[in-house]
Amino acid sequence: MVKICCIGAGYVGGPTMAVIAIKCPAIEVVVVDISKPRIDAWNSDTLPIYEPGLDDVVKACRGKNLFFSTDVEKHVAEADIIFVSVNTPTKTRGLGAGKAADLTYWESAARMIADVSKSDKIVVEKSTVPVKTAEAIEKILTHNSKGINYQILSNPEFLAEGTAIEDLFKPDRVLIGGRETPGGQKAVQALKEVYAHWVPEANIITTNLWSAELSKLAANAFLAQRISSVNAMSALCEATGANVSEVSYAIGKDSRIGPKFLNASVGFGGSCFQKDILNLVYICECNGLPEVANYWKQVIKINDYQKSRFVNRVVSSMFNTVSGKKIAVLGFAFKKDTGDTRETPAIDVCKGLVGDKAQVSIYDPQVTEEQIQRDLAMNKVSVVWDAYEACKGAHGVCILTEWDEFKKLDYQKIFDNMQKPAFVFDGRNVVDAEKLREMGFIVYSIGKPLDGWLKDMPAVA
Ligand SMILES: NC(=O)c1ccc[n+]([C@@H]2O[C@H](COP(=O)([O-])OP(=O)(O)OC[C@H]3O[C@@H](n4cnc5c(N)ncnc54)[C@H](O)[C@@H]3O)[C@@H](O)[C@H]2O)c1
Numbered sequence: 001m002v003k004i005c006c007i008g009a010g011y012v013g014g015p016t017m018a019v020i021a022i023k024c025p026a027i028e029v030v031v032v033d034i035s036k037p038r039i040d041a042w043n044s045d046t047l048p049i050y051e052p053g054l055d056d057v058v059k060a061c062r063g064k065n066l067f068f069s070t071d072v073e074k075h076v077a078e079a080d081i082i083f084v085s086v087n088t089p090t091k092t093r094g095l096g097a098g099k100a101a102d103l104t105y106w107e108s109a110a111r112m113i114a115d116v117s118k119s120d121k122i123v124v125e126k127s128t129v130p131v132k133t134a135e136a137i138e139k140i141l142t143h144n145s146k147g148i149n150y151q152i153l154s155n156p157e158f159l160a161e162g163t164a165i166e167d168l169f170k171p172d173r174v175l176i177g178g179r180e181t182p183g184g185q186k187a188v189q190a191l192k193e194v195y196a197h198w199v200p201e202a203n204i205i206t207t208n209l210w211s212a213e214l215s216k217l218a219a220n221a222f223l224a225q226r227i228s229s230v231n232a233m234s235a236l237c238e239a240t241g242a243n244v245s246e247v248s249y250a251i252g253k254d255s256r257i258g259p260k261f262l263n264a265s266v267g268f269g270g271s272c273f274q275k276d277i278l279n280l281v282y283i284c285e286c287n288g289l290p291e292v293a294n295y296w297k298q299v300i301k302i303n304d305y306q307k308s309r310f311v312n313r314v315v316s317s318m319f320n321t322v323s324g325k326k327i328a329v330l331g332f333a334f335k336k337d338t339g340d341t342r343e344t345p346a347i348d349v350c351k352g353l354v355g356d357k358a359q360v361s362i363y364d365p366q367v368t369e370e371q372i373q374r375d376l377a378m379n380k381v382s383v384v385w386d387a388y389e390a391c392k393g394a395h396g397v398c399i400l401t402e403w404d405e406f407k408k409l410d411y412q413k414i415f416d417n418m419q420k421p422a423f424v425f426d427g428r429n430v431v432d433a434e435k436l437r438e439m440g441f442i443v444y445s446i447g448k449p450l451d452g453w454l455k456d457m458p459a460v461a
């Protein structure tokens, strides 16, 4: 029986391994982590992450061929294939701080693999890492090899949160990079056989190691660039009377552009886009390519601009001050169908509003109060468990996550219980602005023609 061990039981390690387990009943999969609370949660009825469909998959195979454990060394020693799915955040100190990937967790995992292994291993980079990381990992492993043969593969993960299970069941592609040696190719084949249990062969792409590593950073950079492009257009739409949804639809009909990922928003968030672009920028700089680095930096600058533009719009619309005014924030997660708040634009927007002395009341169906307070640290806000409660007595409502339930709220009830004039600032284009205007709201929708009130307010930039 092939045995797989995955180091790191996070948003990637947990769901990816659960799907491998359910699709490959003859493979034993053990997910290990140094965090006991996380492993305990994976072994309980309340999983540590919210992801539609995940509970069913985990319940179907946990205890059969899927296990979660803190006994990292034992399971690493026993495994044939070791996935490493530890976090690779942006470095906060030292050389490359604010840009480079922090590979501390990766390096310690590699050293531990070298220490405990007694048989040949295939080590798979599942985390997103800088291009050429496999070379460094190879050095760590082979320096302590004790005659053991290690093959390093790059198998980046492309799942998006909120649709992780769907993405894993039907991936657009699985990418496997390996050394162009007989041993490397044999390892590529072994991993390919795992995915071939459910992914059509045509969707499994094999490349050299560096192409696989770089493709992951490139894919995220291209995706984020699309959002910054449409968000840049949204500012121009507001200035000219064009409608960003119409523009997106029109350009998306061009099959070379395609319709997906063209939704204007208050800005992109999530643990990956900013981190991976900063990492790309750093790699470009280290390779003496400042023009390329500056090109990608601009994607992040537009994202920052979009978030501050939104805050400025709120404040300027409300007579240039929100001091002492109650502002309801609907949605705190970085996108719908997840409880994840990493790099969520809501953090910047809330900090901006509190900075202008607003009394912010936040509701999100999946994010805990504890998490929100942690994210906002020194900024005093209140967190409530009901959208109507958040909006009661408010001067303005900001919609920051596109949760489906925000489309179905009783906006007449909300209007009746708000201060007048009552404002809605829709950072995700989820509400029917015309209907809300008929009720009496003043509505701002990202990238849409401005209503009369907003046109008369000072320009925001
Ligand atoms: N979150 C996503 O949607 C997503 C998608 C694709 C790729 N990625 C990439 O995958 C990687 C993991 O992301 P994530 O969101 O799952 O992170 P995460 O923080 O949710 O999980 C990482 C886990 O690794 C554990 N860990 C760290 N060092 C360890 C060690 N030495 N031994 C055992 N466990 C250890 C941590 O305790 C943590 O539970 C990152 O590189 C990320 O960029 C993330």
Ligand SMILES: O=c1ccn([C@@H]2O[C@H](COP(=O)(O)OP(=O)(O)O[C@H]3O[C@H](CO)[C@@H](O)[C@H](O)[C@H]3O)[C@@H](O)[C@H]2O)c(=O)[nH]1
Residues within 6 Å of the ligand: 128, 157, 158, 159, 160, 161, 162, 220, 223, 227, 260, 261, 262, 263, 264, 265, 266, 267, 268, 269, 270, 271, 272, 273, 334, 335, 336
């Ligand atoms: O048209 C769009 C699409 C997305 N977003 C925002 O962009 C952010 C990222 O969304 P999404 O990409 O759907 O979620 P992630 O889970 O961050 O997934 C991205 O990052 C992962 C981690 O690397 C990759 O694996 C995925 O392929 C990649 O889509 C979120 O704040 C979204 O609200 C928009 O504003 N407009």
